[in-house]
Amino acid sequence: MITVDADCRVVDFNPAAEHLFAYETEAVRGREIGDIIVPPTLREAHRAGVERYRRTGIAHVLGRRVELEAMRSDGSIIPIELQIHAIDGVEGVRYAAYVRDLTQARRTAREIAEQREKLHQAEKLSAMGSLLASLAHELNNPLAIVVAQATLIDEMPEDRRNPGRIAKVRSAAERCGRIVRTFLSMVRQQKPSRAQVSIETVVAKAMEIGAYGARSAGITVIPRHGPDVPDVEADEDQITQVLINLVLNAQQAFPPDDRERCIWIETRRADDGVHIVVADNGPGVPPDLRPRIFEAFFTTKPAGAGTGIGLAVCRNIVEAHGGRIEVGERPGGGALFRIVLPVGASSPKTEAGEAITAGRPLSILVVDDEADVGGTLAEILDRDGHRVTLAVGPAAALDLVGHEHFDMVFCDLHMPGGGGTALHAELTLRAPDLARRFVFVTGDMVAGPARIARALADAAPPVVAKPFGRDDVRAAIATVFAEAAE
Numbered sequence: 001m002i003t004v005d006a007d008c009r010v011v012d013f014n015p016a017a018e019h020l021f022a023y024e025t026e027a028v029r030g031r032e033i034g035d036i037i038v039p040p041t042l043r044e045a046h047r048a049g050v051e052r053y054r055r056t057g058i059a060h061v062l063g064r065r066v067e068l069e070a071m072r073s074d075g076s077i078i079p080i081e082l083q084i085h086a087i088d089g090v091e092g093v094r095y096a097a098y099v100r101d102l103t104q105a106r107r108t109a110r111e112i113a114e115q116r117e118k119l120h121q122a123e124k125l126s127a128m129g130s131l132l133a134s135l136a137h138e139l140n141n142p143l144a145i146v147v148a149q150a151t152l153i154d155e156m157p158e159d160r161r162n163p164g165r166i167a168k169v170r171s172a173a174e175r176c177g178r179i180v181r182t183f184l185s186m187v188r189q190q191k192p193s194r195a196q197v198s199i200e201t202v203v204a205k206a207m208e209i210g211a212y213g214a215r216s217a218g219i220t221v222i223p224r225h226g227p228d229v230p231d232v233e234a235d236e237d238q239i240t241q242v243l244i245n246l247v248l249n250a251q252q253a254f255p256p257d258d259r260e261r262c263i264w265i266e267t268r269r270a271d272d273g274v275h276i277v278v279a280d281n282g283p284g285v286p287p288d289l290r291p292r293i294f295e296a297f298f299t300t301k302p303a304g305a306g307t308g309i310g311l312a313v314c315r316n317i318v319e320a321h322g323g324r325i326e327v328g329e330r331p332g333g334g335a336l337f338r339i340v341l342p343v344g345a346s347s348p349k350t351e352a353g354e355a356i357t358a359g360r361p362l363s364i365l366v367v368d369d370e371a372d373v374g375g376t377l378a379e380i381l382d383r384d385g386h387r388v389t390l391a392v393g394p395a396a397a398l399d400l401v402g403h404e405h406f407d408m409v410f411c412d413l414h415m416p417g418g419g420g421t422a423l424h425a426e427l428t429l430r431a432p433d434l435a436r437r438f439v440f441v442t443g444d445m446v447a448g449p450a451r452i453a454r455a456l457a458d459a460a461p462p463v464v465a466k467p468f469g470r471d472d473v474r475a476a477i478a479t480v481f482a483e484a485a486e
Contacts, residue, residue, distance in 0.1 A: 002097045008033050008050055011094060020101055022073040033097075039071045062086060062095075067102065078103050116316065139180070142172035175208075177467040196231045196344050197239065199267045199274055205236070206243035207265070214251045219261040221247065226268030233344035234321050242314045242325075243278065246337050249310065250280040253335065273323065273342045281334040290327050361385045362477070363405060367397040367423065368412040368441070373466070377410060377441065380470050394423040401431055408480055409434060410464070410473075413442035413452065421455035428459075436483075439464055439476045 003011040009032055013025040021037055028036050034046045053059045062084050070080045079102040087094050149165040149172075156162070203223055214221050232239075243265065250263045259281070266277040285293055294315040318325045323341040330336040364386050368374030371392050378388040389404065391397035394417045397409070409427070411420040418425075420440050427435040436459075442448040443466035452463065462476045 002033065002037075002099060004033050004095050004097070005091075006093050006095075008095075010036065017099065020072070020078075020099065021070070037070045037072075039069055039077055042069065070099070079106055139176055142175045145169070145172035146176075173467065174469070180467075193235055194233050195236070197234045197236045198231055199229055199239075199276060199341075200225050202234075202236055202239050203243065203265050203267060203276070205240045206247065209240075210244045210247040214247060214263060217251055217254070217261070219251055219254065219263055221263045221265065224264060224266040226266070229267050229269050229274060231344045232274050232321075232341045234341060235317075238317045239321070239341075242317055242339065243276070245310045245314050246278040250278065250282060250335065253280070254282045269343075270340075273340045276339040276341070277336060278339075279330040279334060279336040281330065281332065284329055284333060284335045285327055287329075293327050294325070361387060362407040363387045363389075365389050365391060365397060365400060365406040365409045366411075367391045367394065367409060367415075367420070369393045369415040370412070373412070377468070377473065380468075380473050381410075383470070384474070393417065394419070394426075397423060398426060398430070401427065401434065406434060408437035408439065408477070410439045410441055410476075413440050413448050414444060421452060424456060424459070424461070435459070437480050439480060441468070442466065 001012075001014045002017050005011055009030055010025075010028045013021070013023060013028060017023075018025060023036065034043050034050075038046045049060060053062070061082070065081060065083045067079065067081050069077050070082075071077055081100040081102055083098045085096050085098075087096055146169050149169045152159070153162050153165050153169075159165075203225070207221060207223065210221075247263060247265075254261050261281065263278065263280045266275075266279070268275050268277075294311050315325050318339055318341070321341055323339060325340075326338045328336045328338070364381055366374050366378045366381070366388055368377070368390075369392060371390070374390050374392065378390050381388045389400060389406070391400050393415060397411070400406075409423075411423055413420040420442075424435055424438055427438065438459075438461045440448075440452060440461055440463045442463060444451075445463075445465050449463060452461070462479045464472050464476050
C-alpha cells in the first residue's frame with residue numbers, strides 16, 4: 001500500500017511496497033509518486049490525469065481496479081493491479097493506492113495457455129496418426145486416376161476423348177491438393193485466424209480427410225445441408241479439426257457387430273446461430289457420463305486407446321468461437337453432438353485477382369531450382385498476359401535483376417544457396433522496391449511459414465502453396481499490389 005497527499009507526494013510506503021519497488025520509505029517520502037513508480041513513457045499521461053482531476057473533479061482511475069505497468073527502483077517494468085481510494089483526514093485528503101504485483105499471475109496465465117496449446121497440438125497429432133493410413137489410400141485413389149489418364153493421353157495423343165481425360169486429371173490432381181492442404185493445416189501449429197467460413201465447405205474438408213476411414217469400417221457418412229445456411233466467422237482449420245474428432249469418436253464407438261452403421265453430419269440455421277449436428281446410430285453416451293464427457297482426460301475408451309482430451313479440445317475451440325457444444329441422444333438411438341456457432345458478419349466477396357488481371361501486363365521473375373515447376377508457374381502467368389522470365393536458382397536470379405527490370409518476383413523457398421529467404425535478403429539491399437513485391441512459393445506449409453517469419457521479421461510476403469492453381473497465383477499478385485498501394 002502506498003499513501004500520497006493531495007499533491008501526489010509520497011506519505012508512506014508500507015513494507016510490502018518497499019519490498020516490491022525496492023525503495024525505503026524515507027528515501028521517497030515527499031517525492032512526487034509519478035517520478036518514482038510511473039514508467040517514463042506513461043508519465044505525461046499520469047500528469048495529465050492528475051491535472052484533469054484537480055480541474056474537473058473527474059477521476060478515471062479513482063475507485064476502480066485497473067491493470068497497468070509500474071517501474072521499480074532499478075528501472076525494470078512490472079505489471080500491476082492498482083486500486084486508489086480517497087481518504088479524508090485531519091491533514092486533508094490523502095489517497096491510498098493498493099498495488100498487487102501481477103508478474104507471477106501473468107507468467108502462470110502464459111504457462112496455462114502454452115500447456116493448453118500443447119494439449120490441442122497433441123490431440124491433433126493423435127487424430128492425424130489415426131488417419132494416416134486412410135490418407136494414403138485417399139491420395140492413392142486420385143493419383144491412380146492421374147497416372148492412368150495421363151498414360152492414355154500420352155499413348156493416344158489424337159484421341160477425341162482426351163479433353164475428357166484432361167478434365168479427369170485436373171479434377172483428381174485438385175482433389176490431391178485439397179487433401180494435402182487440409183492435412184497439413186491440421187498438423188501445423190499456428191495461431192488461430194478468423195475469417196468468413198462456409199460451414200458446407202468445412203464439412204466437405206472434414207469428410208475428405210475422415211470419411212474414408214469410416215467407410216473402410218463399414219460406416220456410411222451422410223451429409224445433410226439445410227437451406228440458406230449463412231457463413232460463420234471462424235478458424236476453418238480448427239472447426240475442421242472438431243468435426244474430424246467427432247467423426248473419429250463415432251467411428252471408434254461402434255461395436256464390432258453386423259448392424260448398419262451410419263454417421264450423419266447435418267448443418268442448418270436456427271434462431272441462436274448455425275447448428276452442426278454429428279449423430280450416429282452407435283451405442284450412444286450414457287446419461288450419467290454426459291456431464292463429464294467434455295472434461296480433459298476423461299475417456300470411456302480402454303487404456304491406450306485414447307488420450308481423453310479430444311472432446312475437451314473440441315469444447316475449448318467451439319467456446320473460443322463464442323459458441324457451445326452439447327451432447328445428447330439421437331432419436332432412434334445413438335450419440336448426438338450439436339455445435340452452435342454465431343452467424344458471421346456479412347462481407348462482400350470478390351474474385352481472386354480480378355482487379356490485377358484487368359490491369360497492365362507485368363514483368364515477372366520466376367525463381368525455382370526445379371525448371372519444370374518454375375516453368376509451369378511461368379506458363380500460368382504467361383496465360384494472363386504477363387511477361388515472364390525464368391531463373392533456375394538464386395544466383396541466376398540476381399544476375400538477371402542486375403540487367404533487367406522486373407515488377408515482381410515469385411520465388412521458391414527451398415533452394416541451394418540459402419533459398420528464397422537469402423534471395424529476398426539480397427534483394428532488400430540491391431533492389432528494395434522489388435523485395436517489397438516478392439512472393440514465396442513452397443510445398444512446405446508446416447515449417448516453411450515459420451522459417452520465413454524468422455528470416456524476415458519486418459516483412460511478410462505472400463506465400464503460394466504447392467500445388468497451386470491460377471486463382472492462387474492471381475490472389476498473390478493482387479495482395480502484393482494492394483499492399484504496395486497502401
